[in-house]
Amino acid sequence: AQSVAQPEDQVNVAEGNPLTVKCTYSVSGNPYLFWYVQYPNRGLQFLLKYITGDNLVKGSYGFEAEFNKSQTSFHLKKPSALVSDSALYFCAVRDKIKTGANNLFFGTGTRLTVIP
Amino acid sequence: DAGVIQSPRHEVTEMGQEVTLRCKPISGHDYLFWYRQTMMRGLELLIYFNNNVPIDDSGMPEDRFSAKMPNASFSTLKIQPSEPRDSAVYFCASSSVAGETQYFGPGTRLLVL
Numbered sequence: 001a002q003s004v005a006q007p008e009d010q011v012n013v014a015e016g017n018p019l020t021v022k023c024t025y026s027v028s029g030n031p032y033l034f035w036y037v038q039y040p041n042r043g044l045q046f047l048l049k050y051i052t053g054d055n056l057v058k059g060s061y062g063f064e065a066e067f068n069k070s071q072t073s074f075h076l077k078k079p080s081a082l083v084s085d086s087a088l089y090f091c092a093v094r095d096k097i098k099t100g101a102n103n104l105f106f107g108t109g110t111r112l113t114v115i116p
Numbered sequence: 117d118a119g120v121i122q123s124p125r126h127e128v129t130e131m132g133q134e135v136t137l138r139c140k141p142i143s144g145h146d147y148l149f150w151y152r153q154t155m156m157r158g159l160e161l162l163i164y165f166n167n168n169v170p171i172d173d174s175g176m177p178e179d180r181f182s183a184k185m186p187n188a189s190f191s192t193l194k195i196q197p198s199e200p201r202d203s204a205v206y207f208c209a210s211s212s213v214a215g216e217t218q219y220f221g222p223g224t225r226l227l228v229l
Binding site (some may be wrong): 032034035041042043044046047090094096103104106108109114 | 120149158159161164172207209216217218219220221222223225
């Protein structure tokens with residue numbers, strides 16, 4: 001079975017401080033991992049993904065995420081938070097083994113608030 | 117490309133009425149997904165298509181919901197009859213075979229009174 005856990009419903013961070021949004025996953029094989037961001041009254045926007053290769057993935061708006069196979073984690077990070085980063089963040093996973101199936105399993109989302 | 121297009125953006129209807137949501141995927145994308153988002157249940161996959169064929173509809177809540185994809189550039193999600201508990205934001209997304217990344221439309225905010 002495939003699943004994603006985002007253990008924190010809410011993360012608050014001061015502007016200029018580093019931020020981390022946590023994600024752990026469960027798949028039977030090797031994962032494809034994704035982060036999406038949702039701003040108010042908008043659809044989900046793709047931020048970054050891990051398919052293979054370097055465990056540190058860089059994405060849009062200065063975000064990055066590190067794939068850690070031993071801890072089955074894919075935490076989202078940014079060195080210096082901006083107020084405009086305040087949004088809802090979703091982690092998603094797909095199992096590489098399931099060829100032909102292209103659906104992603106999304107976490108429940110983490111609301112990030114950056115405090116000025 | 118204009119991205120995934122959904123219409124209408126907002127829909128208010130009364131219980132028992134038929135509701136039709138529309139989606140135009142990104143040109144060249146072979147996969148199309150319908151999701152529902154609510155505060156209580158988060159983001160739920162309802163159904164997805166590959167090359168216009170429904171692949172997995174296990175997320176469709178009940179027979180009142182139906183989805184079609186008559187061609188590669190158009191899909192509909194229909195609720196008949198609608199109920200207040202169907203109130204949610206419905207998203208359409210599309211992806212290509214190679215890219216895996218799903219691109220989401222702006223959503224349709226549905227309110228059933």
